[in-house]
Amino acid sequence: MHQNKTIHEELEALSPFWTTIQSQMPYIVPANYFETLPSIVRAKVETEAVYEELELIAPLLNTIPKQTGYQIPVAQDKVLPVNTSIKMFPWPKLALAAAIIGVAVLGNYFYTSEKQTFDYSAYIDADPAQIIQTISDSTLLSYMDAHEKLIVTPDAPIQEYELESDEALMQRSSDQELLEYIQSSN
């Protein structure tokens, strides 16, 4: 039944059903909501004013989140203990570690020293006439004496060899050898 007489009579005229209904709202409002609302709204008004001001001056800035990228270090709950394990390290282990390091260093040395390479390109591109000019006459003469047989001069006769004819070669070869030759040629 409605408390307001006018509303009640109006509904009653429509149907007696409405006399059975209470006009209360079943919803609950959080405690102190209406006490705090005016101050919340005032704060919101100020925030809106800042937003609208920036929207007029530089709208792009309103699209950028206001968080700074800076981080505040997280406070340590406890001080980390100083690592004292080096004091407790046993000597045999240290000696073994030193030996391993020594082997590694020496191995690296030998490996890299064997792999030393020379730059031959300087010799390949060099002018032989210029190199010879830097060598003394006595050095050249002693070299020529030592390698006399290797030096070919235009006057030295070249030994001629006579090539065996095909017919002679065929006559000298067996049938088996000829057959193998033909098969390998194919």
Next chain:
Amino acid sequence: MNLHLDDTSLLTAFHNHATKEKGYNGIVKKYQEKLYWHIRRMLVSHEDTNDVLQMVLVKVWNGLENFREDSKLYTWMYRIATNETLTFIEKEKKRAIVSLDQDSDIYGDKVKADTHFDENQLIWRLQLAIKSLPEKQQLVFNLRYYDEMPYHQMSELLDTSEGALKASYHHAAKKIEEFIKSY
């Protein structure tokens, strides 16, 4: 500030730079509960109501500077609240369409989701019945039944003739009665 001050005194205080804050707080305190329930009957959830009400009161602050008392203060505030509420409902409906949930009864479901909901109680069935009406008809019914608003004031608020409002109210009451009886 005295809550029983009339609207003219509150508006005068608001328009005075020295008492602007007090004038505004007086207006908010005087009308916040009425506006809250006007919105909540439509939106059901307190959180949604709070969001919309804050938006309404911010708009009231911004608009009071230019309020020229052509209409009564609370009619003007009710109009802002009504528009914001209907806009919110439209957004909710569009969101439901996007999430392919358009067949669900959004606000009926919200009534049922209330922690105190009890379908055996008539006052809860009444809420479900109201939610089954079109939004405009809900508004008319709520303004008359709960806010006890005279038709001429409702006419000013909703830009609808008194006769149409009366017919709408009677039609809504009949539909609610049928809903509850068949529930």
